[in-house]
Amino acid sequence: MKSEYILDYPVFSDKFKKTHTILIPSFLDSHMDLIAGVLEKKGYKVRLLTNTDTMLVREGLKYVHNDTCYPALCVIGQFLDALRHENDLDHIALVLTQTGGGCRATNYVPLLRKALNNSGFGQVPVITLNLGNLKASEGIKITVPFLMDLLSAITYGDTLMFLYNKTRSYEKENGSSLKLVNKWKKFLREQLCLGKASTPRKIKKNLKNMVRDFNALPLNDIKKVKVGIVGEIYVKYAAIGNNNLEKMLIEQGAEIMVPGVFGFLLYCFANGEYDHRYYKTKLSKKIYNSLLLRFISHYENLMIKAIKNNSSFTPMKPFKETRKESIGIIKHGAKMGEGWLLSAEMSELIKTGYSNIICAQPFGCLPNHVCGKGVMNKLKSLYPESNITPIDYDSSASKVNQENRIKLMLAVAKEKLNSEN
């Protein structure tokens, strides 16, 4: 379906498969290589963008109004910068994931199209992968086998991210956990590309070996401050969007935990069920959402079981448990942006020992400020030991200010940790 806002633009079709290279923006380091493998299996040529200077956002600001959501500025900035360095613009396409729903993220594609047209890149087609509404994707048709491949990639990606975060702060040999991450990413990308990593049997086998590999890493037996990261999906996961938050926390001597992508995906489909109950959306839509909720939960369970059965690490809870964590804090009708998922994830993190939390938000992101910052007093009253700091990210926000606030939070956390020892 073409956008209503820009009427004349190239639509990516099957005939572009052989001729065009698809550029993938930086986001979710543990997952994107694997998703690239899935696209390669389908015959697409892909390239992950590596231009990650945080100043890229200036490029976005030239063509997108500065009151637009910060994630849009970052992604559009990265694309425009990459296109400026391309020699063959007639054979390039871009891919953008969308969350669907009522939030402004649903309008990122028209924003990108407008920026492309105004910056002289109007011939570049944009593929959209819509996570909240799979039928609304444009450029690549999401079939059941393709969805299964994508979910396999997310299962591996979430597991890798979890295992990396569990080990990277404690490794005896510097860089050993990253070496393992890279080994597995390379292997899985190849296997996904060959179509040899998406059956339940293969997933179980690969997850078991992966978890065992990380569990065998020599780690220091020391106590570190544990920090959970929640927030708007882009600034939570993308180093460009959060000024290298994870790196900074690790350098400051913390262990980090970032809830996986499955939580967000399942949250989107759970909201579809809620809409039917309270807003009387079509029954067929409800059935579609319920089926996907169950189908995706199956993949999440494979990951949780593999971690439980093959390591000493405690996995995060399954979504159906996480979902209950927000009860009594915020209603499930609060579902714009990351909505009630924020309080559910924060509550779960606190209960699993990550009582220090950074809630990363784009500046001016109303839904997440309401559902993130807005529930902090409630969370504090329920969990007095919690130490939550909201951090705003924006093109004009000072990195020094952000880091100072984080260091203050860490100082409180370290004092508490020392008093417990």
Ligand code: SF4
């Ligand atoms: S969640 Fe916030 S940043 Fe994301 S689209 Fe909505 S308003 Fe913008």
